[in-house]
Amino acid sequence: MKTKVLVFGGSGYSGLELLRILAGHPHIELLGASSNRWSDAPLSRYCPAWSGDETFVSHDELFERVEPGSLAFLATHATVSHDLAPKIIAQSAQVIDVSGAFRLASLDDVSKWYGFEHQHEALLTNAVYGLPELYANDYSNSPVSLIANPGCYPTACILSLAPLFAHQLVRTDLPVHVDGKSGVTGAGRKLADNLLYNEVAETFRPYRMTKHQHTPEMERFLTKSAKSDISVSFTPHLIPVRRGLLTSSYVQAKEGLTQTQVDKAYAEFYKDQPFVRFLTDDSPHPAAVVQTNFCDVTCKVDPRTGTVSAFGAIDNLVKGAAGQAVQNMNLIKGFSETLGLLP
Amino acid sequence: MKTKVLVFGGSGYSGLELLRILAGHPHIELLGASSNRWSDAPLSRYCPAWSGDETFVSHDELFERVEPGSLAFLATHATVSHDLAPKIIAQSAQVIDVSGAFRLASLDDVSKWYGFEHQHEALLTNAVYGLPELYANDYSNSPVSLIANPGCYPTACILSLAPLFAHQLVRTDLPVHVDGKSGVTGAGRKLADNLLYNEVAETFRPYRMTKHQHTPEMERFLTKSAKSDISVSFTPHLIPVRRGLLTSSYVQAKEGLTQTQVDKAYAEFYKDQPFVRFLTDDSPHPAAVVQTNFCDVTCKVDPRTGTVSAFGAIDNLVKGAAGQAVQNMNLIKGFSETLGLLP
C-alpha cells in the first residue's frame, strides 16, 4: 500500500526538490502540495515531473487533506512549521520538518538562535533528529510522530566530523572551526538584493559571522558523538554557484594521530552507509554530488601542525534537505533506505 | 628622472597586470617586456594601455637591455626567477621578484615546499620581504638589490592577522587555521583540465591540502609579528571567479579579549596605511577590491567560543602580485607610495 504524503511549502527550493524526488518514488501517493506564492498554479508548471492537473493549494486547504496515517513534509519557514506540526500530529499523521523549528535542545536555544518564542516544548523534546547515518537505528521502522530533518550545513559538518569524535581521535577542549561554503539556493527563494546575479557573480563573502542558527545544531550532535561538550565556531560563506555546499572543518589531533588511523576510522564508520562516500584520493566538491543524495567526505591529518581537516560536500537541496527527508520517510515507513534516491 | 623598468614574464596574468599598471605610472620608462609564449607579438595586442609598436621579446633579449640603475620585475616561474635574479643584480640593477623564489628562510624550506634546489643562499638570506604595511620602514628609500614580493594568500592572511599577533591578543600555542579561497587567475595562465570553464563553474573545492607552498611564508612572517613561533594549517580552495582572494583565519583569543580591543588594535595598526581598509560594519569580499591595490580586513571575536576570525580580501593579481610590486618600487625609489595605484 502506498504512503499518502503532503508537501507543505512546495514552491520553495526545497519544496520543489521534494516534489521532484517524490514524483519518481514508487511507493507514495501525493495528497497535495501547498504554496502561498503560487496557490492555484499547476504543479507541472514548476515541477514538470508532475504532469497532471494537480494545482498548488493554500496551507489551510492542504491541511484539510491530512489523513490519519499520512505523512506531511514541511518545507516551510521555521515559524510556519512550528505552528503546523502539532496540528498535523493531532490528526494522527507523521511529520518530517525540513525547517529548523524542532532541531535544538531547548526553548531558550530556539529563542536565541532563531529569534522566535517556541510554544511546543514537548514536541521539541521528543522530535527525532533525522540524520540517518548516525541515528537511523533509533527510529527506523518506528512510528515517530515528528522528525526534525537536519540543516544543510550541519549535515555536511556532522557527517564529515563524526568519525573523529566518535573514535576520540581529536581534542575536544578546543572549539571546532567550521568554514562553510554554500551556493545561493541555500538562502531559499528570496527576493533580496544580495542574491541578485550582479551581486553574487564573481565574488564570495562570509555572512552571519558568529550568529548562524546552524551553529547550536552542530554543537548539539557533535557533542553527542564525542560524548563530551563540543563548541563550534561557524562561519558560512556565500559562493557563486546555484546548488552545492562544502564544510571545511579544522580541529586538533590527539597526540600521535596518523592518516592511517583516520582512514580506517572513516572507512569503518561508513562501510554500510549507501549515501556517504569516503574519498581518499580526491577532494569532495559540489559538482560531484549535485542532484544526488550523496555526502562526499574526506579527512586529512597534518602531522606537522597536528591539525585535522575534514571536508563534507552535499547538494544543499538534496542531502541537505529534500533527499534526506525522503531517506527519512523510507526509514520510518520500512522501505529500502535508497528508494527513489538512487538511479 | 624616470626609473627604467623591465618586465620579465610579461604575458602571464601577473605580468600583464604589471604592464597595465606601469602604463599609467608617471615616473617610469619601460625598457621592454619578455614572454616565452608571445615573443615578437606587440604588447598592445594583450595590454591595450601600451599603444606603440613595442613587442614582447625573449627573456634573453630582454636581459641584454638591463642597465645599471634599472629595475627588473620578475613575473616568471620561481625556477626562472631563481636563475635570473643574480644575473640581473650583477648588472647593478634592482629586482622585484613576484615569484616565490626568495621568500623563504632557508634552502631546505625551498627544497621542501617548492621542490627545487636553491643555489643562491646569500641572495635568499638578504632578500627583503616586500610587505610594505609591515616592513616598509626597513627598506623604503633604500638601495635594496632584491625584493621578494609576497604571495597572494600570505598577503591577505598576514595583513588580516598581524594586529592580533603584534598586540598579543591571541594564543600562539595553537596552529592558525587558514581557509583560503581564490579565483582561477591565482593558478596562473595554465592550460590545465581543472581550469576549464566546464570544470570550474558551479563548483568549488579544496586543493593541495597540507602542502601549499604559501604555508611556510605565512608561518615565517606571522612568527615575526608574534615574536613567537606560529604554525599555520593552510587549506586553499578554488572558487568560480576570475580574480579575487579571501582568507578566513581562525585562532583562539587570549582570556577576556573583547571586540572593542580588537577594533582598536586594527584601527591603530593600519591608521596610516593607504591600502588597508579595516571594515567594522561590512564583510571583506573580492568584488570590493578587484582591480585595486586595497586589502579589506575585518576581525570578529566570538566570546561564546573564544574564537577570533580574521578575514582579508584582495585582488590576487594586484595587491597579491603586480600592484604590491609597484607599491614596492614606489617605496624604494622614493616615490609616493600610492603613485599609479590610486585613481
Added chain:
Amino acid sequence: MKTKVLVFGGSGYSGLELLRILAGHPHIELLGASSNRWSDAPLSRYCPAWSGDETFVSHDELFERVEPGSLAFLATHATVSHDLAPKIIAQSAQVIDVSGAFRLASLDDVSKWYGFEHQHEALLTNAVYGLPELYANDYSNSPVSLIANPGCYPTACILSLAPLFAHQLVRTDLPVHVDGKSGVTGAGRKLADNLLYNEVAETFRPYRMTKHQHTPEMERFLTKSAKSDISVSFTPHLIPVRRGLLTSSYVQAKEGLTQTQVDKAYAEFYKDQPFVRFLTDDSPHPAAVVQTNFCDVTCKVDPRTGTVSAFGAIDNLVKGAAGQAVQNMNLIKGFSETLGLLP
C-alpha cells in the same frame, strides 16, 4: 532480449552522457566503452552510474568486441567515425554516429566544411539522418546500418523552423539568419585557451563566422522541409554556461501571416512528438531543458516588420547528441521512443 551496445569515444562529453543514459536503459547490455584518453580507467570513476569493474579500453580492443546484431555508438571525432563506421558495419552491426562524418550530401561538402577527404561515398549517401521528429517514419523498426545523428545546432534550428517551411508560411528566396548560442561543452572536452574559465566567464562572442560545419546540414534538411532550396547564414556564439544551446532564427513571413496561423502550424506539427514542447507563453531557454531530451520551441510573428523569429532550446549533450542517439536506437530496435529518456 537485450540489445548489445558499444560506445566508442566514451570519455568525451557526449560519450559520457551516452554512458550515463544507457546505464538507466532497461533493454541494453553494454559490451564496452573505448577511450584513447582514459584507456584502462574504470568507467565508474567518470560515470558513477556504472558501478562495476568495467574499464575503458582502446578503440581497437573495443572493435574486437563488435558482434553481429550489436549496435555501436560512435562519439568520436568525425575522422575517426569515418574510418570506424564501415569496419563495424562489415561485421553486421549497426552504427549510430554522433559525429558529423555522415551528415552531408556529398564528398565535396565534407571536404569543404569538415576539411577532410571522405572515402566512403556509398555510406554517406545511404546514411539515414536521425532526426526522429521529421524522419522517424522512414527508419523506425528498420534494419538501417548507419544513422547520422544530427548536430546540436541543426537539431534546435531545424526543429524550430521546420513547421514554417513545411507549411510554406515564410519566404524561401532569402537566407535564414540563424544566430546560435551554446555553452562550452558544445566544443567537446578540449584543452584550449579559449575554453579556460578565465576566458569564458563574464563574456560571450561569435566564432567561426560564415564557416561553421553545421551550416550545410541546416541547409540540407531545411531544404527538404521546404521542398525548395534554402540557404542559411549561421553565426554561432559561445556563452558562459556549461550545457545548453539556443538557436534564434530570423526569416521573413509570406504576406499576411498571423501568429494564430503559426501557433496552429506548430501545435499540429508536434502534436504527437514526446520530446518537442511548443511554448506559447514562455521563452525557450537552456535551464528548462538541461539534462533532458526535450527541445523547447517558440515562434513569434512581428506583423510590423514581417519577421518571423523561431527559437529552439536543447541540452547540447542530450537532445543535441547522446539523448537523440538513444532515441534513435529505441526507434530502430522497436523500443518505446522515450525508453530511458523520460523519468
Added chain:
Amino acid sequence: MKTKVLVFGGSGYSGLELLRILAGHPHIELLGASSNRWSDAPLSRYCPAWSGDETFVSHDELFERVEPGSLAFLATHATVSHDLAPKIIAQSAQVIDVSGAFRLASLDDVSKWYGFEHQHEALLTNAVYGLPELYANDYSNSPVSLIANPGCYPTACILSLAPLFAHQLVRTDLPVHVDGKSGVTGAGRKLADNLLYNEVAETFRPYRMTKHQHTPEMERFLTKSAKSDISVSFTPHLIPVRRGLLTSSYVQAKEGLTQTQVDKAYAEFYKDQPFVRFLTDDSPHPAAVVQTNFCDVTCKVDPRTGTVSAFGAIDNLVKGAAGQAVQNMNLIKGFSETLGLLP
C-alpha cells in the same frame, strides 16, 4: 573654469558609473547627486572614488542646487527624466538624459513603445541625439539644451551598421535582424525574480520579443544613415554576465559586395573616432571593452549567402550609458572628447 554638474539618479547602475567616471574628470565640479533609494547615504559608501562627506540627496533637494550654466545628468527612469528635464532647462542649465524619454521622433512613438504620454513635444523635437560618432559635428561646442543619450543596444547596433547604410552597401528593402545580447546590469538595479543569481546563471533567454523600446530608436537613426526607411526586427537576450553587450545584426548585401569594400568602408568611416575600434582579425566581445568607452566593431560578408553580419560590443554602462554621456559633455563643453575616458 570647471563645469558644474549634477547627477540625478546617482544610485542606479548608470548613475553610479557616472559618478565613478566624473570622479576622475579634471574639469568638473560636482554640485551633488540624488537618489530616492539611498538619500542621505554618503556617496563614498557606494562610489569609493568620492572620498568626502557628500551624501546623496532627494531629487527635489538636488533640483534646488541647479545653477544657470550648470549641467545635469539624468540617470533616472524615463518618466522621471520627462518631468525633470524641462524644469532644469528652465533654470538655464543643460541636460544630458541617459533615459529613453527624449530619443524618439514623436509623441505617438513614446506612447506606443514606452507606455506613457509625453507632454513636452517641443523638447522631444529639439533634443539632440547624442551619438558622437555620427552627429558630433551637429552639436559639439554648441549650447544645446538637451541631449538624449543613446540607449545601450542602439549604440552598439547603429555603430556596427552605420557604415553599411551610409555607403549604401546593403539592401534597405528588408528589415534588419538584430539579435542583441546583454548582461544583467542592462536591466538596471531591480529586485526582480528573473535577475536572481539562481535564475540567471547557467542559462540565457530571449525577452520582450518584438516589443523592446530600443527598436524604434534603431530604426530612426539607421534610417537617417541610409537616407531611406529602415525597419528593424530586434530580439534581446539576457546572458549570464554582469556587464557587457553585443549586437549581432544580419542584413543582405547588394549584389557583388566584397569583404574588401566593407573593410575599407568601416576603416574610413571610423578613422578619426577615438572610441570605435574596427577589428578585422578578431571578434568583438564584452570582456575586451568592459569598463571602457570603446565600441568594438566587426563586419563579415558571406558571398555564399549574401548575408552581411555586423557585430558591435560595448560596456552597456559605459559606452552604452555613463561614458557616452561624459563624452557628450566633453563635446558640448569644448573639452577634449576623450577627457576622463581614456587612461
